[in-house]
Each structure stands twice: as structure tokens, then as C-alpha cells.
Amino acid sequence: MSYPQPDSTAPVRNGQNFFRLNTPMVSPGDLYVSEVGAGAFAIGPESDFANVAINYYDKAQPGFMNSVIVSSDRPFVGTVGAFNDSSYQPSNTPGRILIHPTDLYNPLLPVQDIVGVDFPIDETFFIAPQIDVVQYFDSPPSVFPARVDKTFMLQRALQNPAGDPNSTAAIIVPVYGRRTISYRFQPITAGNPSLFGLVAVNFAVGDINGYAVYAPDGTGPFVVPPIQQVAPVNGVIDTKTFGRVDALIVILGGNDAGKFVCRIDVSDQAP
Amino acid sequence: MAPLTKPKSLGAHVAAVARLATGNLATRPPVVSQTPMDKIGVPPGAQNPFKAQVQEPAAETGKGALRQSATTYFTSVPQVGQATPELYSADRLWSKVTVTLETAGPVAVGFSSNLSPITSGKGILLTTDDPVTFNVAKGNKLYIQSTSVNRVKVQVESYPWLEQITGSLVGLLNLAKRFWGAS
Numbered sequence: 001m002s003y004p005q006p007d008s009t010a011p012v013r014n015g016q017n018f019f020r021l022n023t024p025m026v027s028p029g030d031l032y033v034s035e036v037g038a039g040a041f042a043i044g045p046e047s048d049f050a051n052v053a054i055n056y057y058d059k060a061q062p063g064f065m066n067s068v069i070v071s072s073d074r075p076f077v078g079t080v081g082a083f084n085d086s087s088y089q090p091s092n093t094p095g096r097i098l099i100h101p102t103d104l105y106n107p108l109l110p111v112q113d114i115v116g117v118d119f120p121i122d123e124t125f126f127i128a129p130q131i132d133v134v135q136y137f138d139s140p141p142s143v144f145p146a147r148v149d150k151t152f153m154l155q156r157a158l159q160n161p162a163g164d165p166n167s168t169a170a171i172i173v174p175v176y177g178r179r180t181i182s183y184r185f186q187p188i189t190a191g192n193p194s195l196f197g198l199v200a201v202n203f204a205v206g207d208i209n210g211y212a213v214y215a216p217d218g219t220g221p222f223v224v225p226p227i228q229q230v231a232p233v234n235g236v237i238d239t240k241t242f243g244r245v246d247a248l249i250v251i252l253g254g255n256d257a258g259k260f261v262c263r264i265d266v267s268d269q270a271p
Numbered sequence: 272m273a274p275l276t277k278p279k280s281l282g283a284h285v286a287a288v289a290r291l292a293t294g295n296l297a298t299r300p301p302v303v304s305q306t307p308m309d310k311i312g313v314p315p316g317a318q319n320p321f322k323a324q325v326q327e328p329a330a331e332t333g334k335g336a337l338r339q340s341a342t343t344y345f346t347s348v349p350q351v352g353q354a355t356p357e358l359y360s361a362d363r364l365w366s367k368v369t370v371t372l373e374t375a376g377p378v379a380v381g382f383s384s385n386l387s388p389i390t391s392g393k394g395i396l397l398t399t400d401d402p403v404t405f406n407v408a409k410g411n412k413l414y415i416q417s418t419s420v421n422r423v424k425v426q427v428e429s430y431p432w433l434e435q436i437t438g439s440l441v442g443l444l445n446l447a448k449r450f451w452g453a454s
Contacts, residue, residue, distance in 0.1 A: 009420040012374055013345060035348070036419050037375030039399060079399075081377045082419040084348040085387075095418075137374040137422075138399045 008034040012137065019135040021099060022046055024128040028105045032131070034097040037082045040140030041068075042075035044132030045148045049101040050177025050244075052133050057083040057095035064088050064095065069102055070133070072177055072268055075144045101131055103176045103246060104203035106210045111170045111249055114199060114213060119226050119251065121170045127152065129174035147268050154250060154262040168195055168226070168253035177244050178266040181237040185262045187229060194260040195253030197226025200237055200245040214245050226251040229260075236271060338363070340427045346378055346417035355386050358415040358425065361407045364437065365430040368405045368413060372397035373422040378415065380405075386416035397423070406430075 011019045021032055022044055041054050051071045058066035065088050070076045083095035111124050134145065152173050175181050185196040199221050200214040213221040214237075224233060237245065252262060344358060358380065359368050372378050379386045380403065381394025390396070394416065395403060402424075407413060415423065 012420050012422055015422075017373075036421070037377065039375045079375055081375065083377075085418050 005032060008036050008135070012036055017137050019137070020044060021131065021133040021135070024130050025049075025101070025105060026128065027107065030100065030131075032099040032133075034099060034135055035082050035084055036097075036135075036137065038080045038097065038135045039138050040075060040077045040136040040144075041070045041080075042134045042136070042144040043070055043072045043147060044134045045145045046130050047072070047132035047147055048129035048150075048174040048176055049103045049131050050147075051102045052131065053100055053102045054080070054133075055098040055100075056080045057086055057088065059086075063090070072147045075140070077140045097135075099131075099133055101129075104205065104210075105129060105174075105246075106203050109172060109201070109203075109211055109247075109249075111172070114201065114211065114221055114249065115170070115197070115226065115251065116221075119197065120168065121251070122167050123169045125169060125171045127171065127173050129176065149265065149267040149269075152264040152266075154252060154264070155260065168251055171250045171252065173248045173250060173264055174246070175248055175264075175266045176246050178268060179239055179244070180265075180267040180269055180271045181239065181245070181248070182235070182265045182271075183224075183237075183248075183250075183263070184232065184234045184265075185224075185229060185260065186232040187260045189259045192259075193228035193230045195226055195251065196224060196229045196233055196260070196262065197222060197251035198224040198235075199249040199251070200247075201249060202243075202246045214242055226253075240270075338427075339429060340425075342425045343373075344415065344423045344425050346415060346419070346421045346423065348419060349387065349416065355384055355414045355416050357412055359407065359413040359427060361409045361411050363429060364409050366407045367428045367430060368407050369402050369424075369426040369428075370397065370405075370415075371402040371424040372399050373424060374420075375399055376417065376421055377419075378417040378421050378423060380413060380415050382411055382413060384412070384414060386414055389416055389418055 006019075006021055006023060008019045008021075019034060019036065019038075021034070023032075041052075043050070043052060051069055053067050053069050054076060055065055055067045057064055060066075064086070068076050080097060082097050086095040087093060088095060107126055109124075109126075112121050115121060154171055181200075183198060185194075187194050200223050202212045202214060203210060204212045214223075223237060224235065239245065248264060250262060250264065252260070346356075349355075358370070359366075370380055376397060376399065377389050378397045379389045379394035380397060383393045386394040394414070397403060405413060
């Protein structure tokens with residue numbers, strides 16, 4: 001959660017008709033508040049999360065809290081008031097609007113356990129998922145924003161010590177709810193291979209590791225087994241058959257001589 | 272025009288007042304004296320200094336009655352013990368106040384000095400982008416209450432012609448009383 005939290009009252013004073021919560025997530029428990037009422041909620045264009053919960057004050061509910069989930073496919077239209085002078089029970093916290101993603105997020109993902117001991121990972125990098133929610137103050141628009149297509153370019157992810165061709169890095173890329181996930185890996189130094197592998201994961205609750213692995217044929221965790229590649233590797237993850245995934249583990253490795261380009265494209269449009 | 276004489280019947284009296292109202296402006300005697308009102312002390316022309324009286328409406332429009340304003344009011348979260356904010360205090364005989372909520376609310380507006388809780392029905396809950404107009408008489412105050420930060424457009428306009436009509440009617444009534452009381 002970014003500090004300080006985005007100020008929801010500033011857009012009201014600035015004459016805007018919406019408040020946009022656009023910030024990277026840091027921990028799974030990040031919770032954002034809005035102190036102003038809304039006429040509609042929608043997922044913003046830069047959001048990595050596909051599903052966000054809007055909790056608001058409702059005296060008819062236990063604890064005086066009601067909740068609605070907005071997704072990239074479905075905004076919420078309806079007047080929601082921020083009752084700052086009332087309190088949720090039994091916590092006695094002010095009755096503001098509370099916003100948090102419902103998609104699971106695990107920044108402590110045990111990548112090595114997933115890929116197995118045969119593929120040692122030297123470093124792990126997380127691309128922090130972005131939460132983007134648009135809160136409209138007045139009449140909702142006739143057209144709501146859609147999530148933009150995103151491209152993740154990964155080059156020279158690990159500058160390993162000279163002469164060690166076996167160093168690897170794992171980069172976790174958020175792709176929550178995307179219908180189309182395509183990847184392309186291309187060595188660009190002739191004669192020098194580079195390591196490339198790909199795993200698609202869904203985060204789960206309850207398991208000590210907190211993940212579930214998508215396997216294209218059910219035999220192992222890899223969409224692309226991590227091996228030294230001398231030729232380009234292209235592909236599309238079949239979300240239509242196997243369902244949507246939460247994140248990709250991109251395994252990369254190379255040396256000073258082996259340069260590569262790795263590109264991940266994600267979109268909400270069906271392939 | 273014939274000089275004023277004491278009428279012999281009620282109907283003749285009413286006709287005499289009507290002729291006075293529609294008479295020639297050049298020959299008609301003034302109906303109401305235009306004396307500025309002191310801010311303190313007994314108003315000029317008061318009959319009984321021990322009885323509270325208000326200035327009679329003016330038959331001519333003063334500058335104060337023509338004042339207009341257009342402002343944006345930002346509501347705030349009420350604090351414990353804080354009085355209900357006052358949106359407008361009527362400073363003229365008649366005024367037209369239009370409030371329009373630009374955000375989602377909830378915002379309540381009313382003439383009660385205590386509008387809490389906001390959903391209690393003590394005030395009018397504003398709807399976004401839906402203007403609400405009040406005709407506020409002098410001595411009344413318009414209050415506003417909200418549970419969050421909101422943007423409210425406030426337009427205050429005057430009814431100068433209304434005061435002028437009221438002033439003329441009061442003048443006629445005074446004249447009628449003068450003749451009726453002298454009979």
C-alpha cells in the first residue's frame with residue numbers, strides 16, 4: 001500500500017467528477033479507504049487485478065457492512081454513501097468506503113518449490129500488481145473504461161557473474177483474469193543460447209504454499225520447461241480450456257554473451 | 272384629480288383607494304415616506320416603542336434587494352458537538368435559493384437547525400445534478416448537513432419586484448386604515 005494513501009476528497013475540491021485509486025499493491029492485506037460517496041464503481045484501465053471488492057455502510061446488514069465486487073467485465077452502478085460519522089460494528093471503525101482486491105496475491109510465492117530442485121533459482125523478482133479503481137461522484141458514464149492491453153518486456157533480467165552461464169532469475173508477472181496471454185522469447189546473439197522457462201500459477205487459500213499450478217497437459221508445472229534456447233519460442237496460454245491464471249513465473253537466465261528479449265502480452269480480448 | 276374627502280360608505284371608500292392607486296403619478300400624493308432605517312433603536316414611524324416591529328416593505332427597490340451570489344459550498348464530515356452549518360441566512364424580504372448537489376452525497380438541506388441524523392427526514396436529501404429551489408422569507412435560515420465531503424452549487428437570487436408589490440400593497444392598506452380609522 002502506498003503511503004500516504006491517495007486522498008479521495010482532493011478530486012471533490014478540484015472540481016473532478018471521479019476519484020481514481022491507482023496504486024501498486026505491496027502486501028496481500030492492503031486496504032484502501034474512500035471518504036466520499038459514489039454513483040458508480042469500475043475497474044480502471046491500468047489495473048492488474050480483475051476483481052475488487054467495494055465495502056460500504058449498510059445498516060441492514062450484520063456489522064453494518066455490505067459488499068459488492070466489481071470486475072473488469074462488470075462495473076457497479078448505484079449511489080453508495082460514505083457515512084463517516086457512523087461506525088462499522090463491532091470494530092467501531094468509521095463507515096467509509098473500503099476497497100480491496102479479491103484476487104489473491106502472494107508476494108512470498110515459493111518459486112523454487114514450484115519449479116523443482118532441478119532448476120535452481122538464484123533471484124526472484126515480483127512485478128507489484130497495480131490496483132486501479134475509478135469511483136464516479138455523479139451520474140455514471142454510458143461507457144466504462146476497459147483494462148488496457150499490457151506488454152511486459154524483460155531483457156537481461158540477471159547480470160550474472162562473468163563466466164557463470166547457469167544463473168537464473170524468476171520474474172513473477174501479474175496477469176489476473178486476462179483472456180489472452182501470449183509470450184515470445186528470442187535470443188538475439190547468434191550462437192549464444194539463453195535460458196527461458198514459463199509457469200502459470202493460480203494463488204490459493206489454505207495450502208501452506210498458497211499456490212496452485214496450471215499445467216497444460218497435467219504432467220508438470222511448466223508451460224515452457226526452462227532450457228537453453230537457441231531459437232525463438234512463441235506461444236499462447238490456453239485460458240479457454242484451462243481457465244484464467246493469476247500470474248506467470250518467467251524463468252530467465254543468460255550470460256554476458258547471451259542477450260535475449262522476452263515479451264509477455266496480455267489482453268482482456270479473447271484470442 | 273379631486274381632493275380626498277371622507278367617503279360615505281365602504282364601497283365608496285374602496286373605490287377611492289382604487290382611484291388613488293391608479294391616479295396620475297404627477298398629481299398623486301406619495302403613499303409611503305422613504306426614510307432610511309436606523310440599524311439600532313426604534314425604527315422611524317413606529318407607533319409603539321415598547322412593541323417590536325419590523326420595517327415595512329419598501330415600495331421602491333433598494334440596492335440590497337438586488338444582491339445575487341453564486342458560490343460552491345464544500346460540505347465536511349461533522350465533528351462531535353459541532354453545530355449544523357448554516358448555508359444561507361435570509362437578508363432580504365424574499366430570496367430565491369437554488370442548491371444543486373454535484374457529487375454523490377448524502378447531503379440534506381432544510382430549515383431546521385439540527386438535521387442529524389442525515390437520513391432522519393428532518394431535511395431534504397439532495398439528488399445529484401437535481402437542483403432544488405427554496406423561496407426563503409426574511410428571518411429564515413437554510414442549513415446543510417452531510418456525512419462526507421461534497422460539492423454543492425448555491426445560487427441566491429432576489430425577488431425585487433415581489434418586495435415592490437408587497438410594499439405597494441402595504442401602502443394601500445395603510446391609506447385605507449387612515450381613512451377607515453378617521454371615520
